Amino acid sequence: MAVVRSRIKTLKIDGQDVGAHEDETILEVARENGIMIPTLCQLDGLSLVGACRLCLVEVVGWRNLVPACTTYVEEGMEVITNSERLQKYRRMIIELLFAEGNHVCAVCVSNGNCELQWKAQKLGMDHVRFTNQNPDRRVDMTHEHFVVDANRCILCTRCVRVCDEIEGAHTWDIFGRGENSTIISDFNLPWGESPTCSSCGKCVNVCPTGALVEKGKAAGEMIKRTEFLAYLTKMREVKK
Amino acid sequence: MSKVTLATTWLDGCSGCHMSLLDIDERLIDIADKIDVVYSPLVDMKEYPEQVDVAIVEGAVSSEEDLHKIRMIRSRTKILVALGDCAVAGNIPTMRNKFSREELLDVAYIKSATENPQHPSEVIPALLPKAVPLHEVVDIDVFVQGCPPSADTIFHTIAELLAGRIPADLTEHTRPGA
Ligand code: SF4
Ligand code: SF4
Ligand code: SF4
Ligand code: FES
Numbered sequence: 001m002a003v004v005r006s007r008i009k010t011l012k013i014d015g016q017d018v019g020a021h022e023d024e025t026i027l028e029v030a031r032e033n034g035i036m037i038p039t040l041c042q043l044d045g046l047s048l049v050g051a052c053r054l055c056l057v058e059v060v061g062w063r064n065l066v067p068a069c070t071t072y073v074e075e076g077m078e079v080i081t082n083s084e085r086l087q088k089y090r091r092m093i094i095e096l097l098f099a100e101g102n103h104v105c106a107v108c109v110s111n112g113n114c115e116l117q118w119k120a121q122k123l124g125m126d127h128v129r130f131t132n133q134n135p136d137r138r139v140d141m142t143h144e145h146f147v148v149d150a151n152r153c154i155l156c157t158r159c160v161r162v163c164d165e166i167e168g169a170h171t172w173d174i175f176g177r178g179e180n181s182t183i184i185s186d187f188n189l190p191w192g193e194s195p196t197c198s199s200c201g202k203c204v205n206v207c208p209t210g211a212l213v214e215k216g217k218a219a220g221e222m223i224k225r226t227e228f229l230a231y232l233t234k235m236r237e238v239k240k
Numbered sequence: 241m242s243k244v245t246l247a248t249t250w251l252d253g254c255s256g257c258h259m260s261l262l263d264i265d266e267r268l269i270d271i272a273d274k275i276d277v278v279y280s281p282l283v284d285m286k287e288y289p290e291q292v293d294v295a296i297v298e299g300a301v302s303s304e305e306d307l308h309k310i311r312m313i314r315s316r317t318k319i320l321v322a323l324g325d326c327a328v329a330g331n332i333p334t335m336r337n338k339f340s341r342e343e344l345l346d347v348a349y350i351k352s353a354t355e356n357p358q359h360p361s362e363v364i365p366a367l368l369p370k371a372v373p374l375h376e377v378v379d380i381d382v383f384v385q386g387c388p389p390s391a392d393t394i395f396h397t398i399a400e401l402l403a404g405r406i407p408a409d410l411t412e413h414t415r416p417g418a
Contacts (some may be wrong), residue, residue: 107332128373
């Protein structure tokens with residue numbers, strides 16, 4: 001299979017000289033070179049939205065920090081992925097995610113298998129410095145197999161994207177603004193009454209937290225499987 | 241060298257963190273001759289001493305009494321350790337925060353009462369509007385996450401303190417919900 005690739009760019013990431021195709025993001029190139037940038041909303045096989053800002057990096061000479069997952073490489077770019085400033089902001093982002101929802105890990109079905117928790121630990125969050133907002137959010141158990149608990153949703157939109165882009169159902173969306181933003185099924189119907197949901201469970205499996213889970217799981221029992229996504233993406237590429 | 245004075249107490253917690261503390265088992269003997277437990281549910285001492293080196297506190301701040309107690313402890317203690325998710329983050333006790341105090345008292349003392357339904361007016365300390373983590377009301381020196389933190393994590397924390405170090409970042413040992 002002949003792959004026609006775009007032009008090659010050279011840049012520096014954390015002082016390391018790297019080569020990249022011009023259609024690659026900073027995140028992809030960093031990963032290819034063994035440089036790990038923390039991510040949450042990004043998932044291989046789904047479109048890029050830059051929603052969580054965890055992957056923010058510095059580019060020398062640029063005024064603003066940029067998300068590595070949605071920023072394409074440029075010739076001569078000098079990227080810094082792990083400065084003290086970035087570590088400070090990343091920890092802050094995680095803390096804000098905890099403070100904004102209702103995360104009581106001890107009673108959460110995803111306890112121990114939660115990407116938010118892992119990131120918190122990895123980024124050195126020993127406590128949350130922001131005041132708990134304790135929002136009043138919806139728990140919907142109307143679906144035959146699944147539960148949505150918006151208290152644990154971090155609005156990463158992985159569910160929205162997988163359902164739209166991979167399953168083709170587009171059941172999920174984000175509704176409202178600011179702190180009132182929340183995920184909804186269809187036109188804000190109970191999930192169990194959704195005319196579009198095919199009950200495939202893709203959204204549940206890509207959800208990084210305990211917001212979308214299978215019914216009947218006790219605390220710590222919910223384990224997500226995202227392998228299907230890489231497989232489907234690969235099969236579709238081959239078909240093209 | 242004089243012994244390090246240690247106090248432990250629980251506020252709005254389930255005592256699970258103290259159980260985990262006891263789970264340190266025989267290693268407790270190793271540290272026993274270095275510490276003097278001056279106040280704790282585990283010893284018989286009614287008054288919190290004027291001066292304590294290290295206090296380990298479990299539970300969130302949920303009532304007027306909790307608030308009074310944690311402020312008093314802070315003012316008499318050199319190093320204050322928040323032990324467990326309730327102390328560090330509020331955890332389970334904060335699940336009531338989206339309800340008003342009246343709604344909570346109604347459920348507990350009126351709707352589920354079999355006789356003499358009424359809100360308590362004495363003996364039981366008044367609830368604060370919200371349950372909050374310790375650091376929301378006093379300065380905390382060490383945060384030990386976990387529900388409960390493992391005995392190993394607690395032992396490590398105490399061992400570090402006894403060695404004269406403040407364990408700055410315990411996230412290598414524990415996390416929320418651990
Ligand atoms: S979703 Fe993750 S961080 Fe939130 S309560 Fe559940 S385990 Fe904890
Ligand atoms: S189960 Fe499948 S179809 Fe239903 S909302 Fe989730 S991803 Fe969409
Ligand atoms: S439900 Fe899960 S996947 Fe969907 S936006 Fe919330 S955290 Fe992300
Ligand atoms: S991973 Fe890049 S913004 Fe979320």
